[in-house]
Amino acid sequence: AHPEANLDAIVGSLARFGQAEPLVVQKSTSRLIAGHGRLMAMRKLGWTECDIVELDVDDRTAKALGLALNRTAELATWDE
Numbered sequence: 579a580h581p582e583a584n585l586d587a588i589v590g591s592l593a594r595f596g597q598a599e600p601l602v603v604q605k606s607t608s609r610l611i612a613g614h615g616r617l618m619a620m621r622k623l624g625w626t627e628c629d630i631v632e633l634d635v636d637d638r639t640a641k642a643l644g645l646a647l648n649r650t651a652e653l654a655t656w657d658e
Contacts, residue, residue, distance in 0.1 A: 580615040588619040600629040602647070604640040611640050612647045 601613035610617060620628055635643065
C-alpha cells in the first residue's frame with residue numbers, strides 16, 4: 579500500500595528527476611511485478627509512457643520476486 583504522503587513523495591521525485599528506475603513486468607501476462615507506487619504516481623502526473631523491464635518468469639516466480647523486492651527495500655538502512 580502507498581499512503582498519500584508516500585505517493586506524493588514519489589510524484590515529487592518523478593516530477594523533478596524523471597523516471598530513474600524501470601517498472602518490472604511479467605512478460606507472459608504483462609502483470610506488474612514491481613513499481614506499483616511509481617505507476618500510480620506516473621498516472622497522477624498524466625504520463626502515458628514509461629520504461630519497463632520485461633521478465634520471462636512464471637506466476638510463482640513473479641510473485642516471489644515482487645515480495646522479495648518489497649521486503650529487501652524495507653530492510654535497507656541509510657548509509658550516512
